[in-house]
Amino acid sequence: MSQRRPVTAQDVARLAGVSQSAVSRCFTPGASAAPQMRERVEAAARSLGYRPNLIARSLITRRSRIIGVALGYLHNQFYPAVLEALSEALQAIGYQVLLFTAPQEGDADPRIADILRYQVDGLVLASASLSSRLAAECRASGVPVVLFNRTTAGDDGTESVSGDNEAGAAMIAAFLVAGGHRRLAYVAGLENSSTNRDRQRGFCAALAAHGLAPPRIVAGGYDHTQAQRAAALLFASGDPPDAVFCANDHMALAVMDAARHSHGLRVPDDVSIIGFDDTAPASWPSFSLTSFSQPVAEMVAATVGLLVARLADPDAPARQLVLPGALVVRGSARLPARGLVTEAGRRIWRPQ
Amino acid sequence: MSQRRPVTAQDVARLAGVSQSAVSRCFTPGASAAPQMRERVEAAARSLGYRPNLIARSLITRRSRIIGVALGYLHNQFYPAVLEALSEALQAIGYQVLLFTAPQEGDADPRIADILRYQVDGLVLASASLSSRLAAECRASGVPVVLFNRTTAGDDGTESVSGDNEAGAAMIAAFLVAGGHRRLAYVAGLENSSTNRDRQRGFCAALAAHGLAPPRIVAGGYDHTQAQRAAALLFASGDPPDAVFCANDHMALAVMDAARHSHGLRVPDDVSIIGFDDTAPASWPSFSLTSFSQPVAEMVAATVGLLVARLADPDAPARQLVLPGALVVRGSARLPARGLVTEAGRRIWRPQ
DNA sequence: TTTCCCCTTGCATGCGTATGCAATAAGGAA
């Protein structure tokens, strides 16, 4: 029963007594084929266990129906959630995901450059450790590229989908100030990432606008262990903060754990902690983390939308989409006196 | 600069003044080519931005260098960790991962069957919701298949890599008994999954061997929300357990959160909780979850090993690998009087 | 110088499928 040589359209054609092209047409939606012949061919295909070779098809059609997705650091729950949603959405419209994981350290570009050799129809770059140069290179070779949760510095024509990092961070600043905090800290993500840059800028600018001193900034590198170290720096110092904004949930959970279990602090009584992304663990009772939500479903839908639009018209103007989020209020930060509303089952903060 | 028609080996050959086959040989390791010509060709390739078309190459070599990986439910941190390790390991030896996500509900087989049309060189099935029929079908078409963290009921010749679910669960039973627990409960995973079957069997058999009554069993479906409901069933009952073994960490975290925050229980004073997998959050101070570790790195390495072995020799005998784990002891379960040892930085339990 | 051998390189072909074109069949209108 074990097929050593895979069944080809030729084999099916022979068995059904038709030509190979007839077989091909039976598997091509919209092609002209008589019902009677189609039935014969399908019966033959079934009995042989024929499966069209998508590799060969791709060679002709110049469409692989494969989308490359580059990711790094799946320990941050945000990315598995994104990946699952993206894969589902793409599978639903007949595409598959070719996964590229970026190594933690070192230059990921060389290995990722292999993507293009697989003739992917499109590319989603969701790793902060990938250079903008790579994105530009992909665009140059005519492959639609969408940056996910990341943007390029100058508008170089690369499409992107991201949350509103700057506004979100600014809202967090306002929320903390309204909650009466005065000694703020920021646990930063990767220094050269656009998300960190935007979140830090939004946070600092908003604090300044409220007349507060700049926050103390410590590096967390979007990493759990580094964030623990950052927490130690903050909480063991002579002047510990009364509120910490962490550039993502993944670090916020580490900081919260460190605050409680290594430094004997109560959250939010002694220190308020806020994250970014609103990943699943944020809502777990152990953490009850107040966090600015990134609308994963919408971001994924937008990403797929950009890809299909560009596949349909390669010359469509590049768009940089920024999707709004909401500050989901839970128990990890002192509450301001007003502005809390409940919407779609979540408690969110909407000032004024 | 935007290349509409991609650069082919023909284009490079023309520019370098050689034949297309010469170009091909320059990109084929081990092929015969004079250094001088190779240099000319590489220069031409570089100036044109040539990238060999792996789709076309696959058609000839009948090797796509793509491994299909079928997963479901990435919310359980175990799987992102596996996926990342698997992708890294495969990329390191020149393979890429084509990802298939199984929908939560319904039959995943039809969509997954598409995998074979992509001519994957191998297949890793790590979703409990995939039928054994699918695995058999893949094997029949000559594609190496490895079941990951799952086995087939009868030894039907499908290769698999899994942790020692039965022994691990038995060890957990012994650990809890040694810790003085008497009223045990089991939060089950998906009923028809091999991991759940083995863990439940090992747990119950060991309890019986220790002369204890069978544990109370509630369904958790490997799902966070279902596990919360299971916890409510257990803790709100008239006879709450003094120890709960959850079929994986993902559910254990939910159960622990529910115990503490919904039912006012102290862990481990009022109830001991043990998980399975030893995922990253288990070691976070908030949980400090005692858990039977699955050796992800070794399991991934073994999986890759099985794949490459089978690629080299399709007729090699199928092997079902079971890798040993260890009971990593933390603070979520009362400690037995003896048997605790520290090894490689982890505290583990090794009876007698 | 001759002979032999090996290293290079081009030619030709094929991988499995899609598709333009032409040929044939079928059916309808006049």
Place this chain on the structure above:
DNA sequence: TTCCTTATTGCATACGCATGCAAGGGGAAA
């Protein structure tokens, strides 16, 4: 019945690359 239209199907080719085969070339050994 005849002619035209439309649907169906086969033929031939191309997609981009790898590879067996043969031819050419250069060097070493005799």
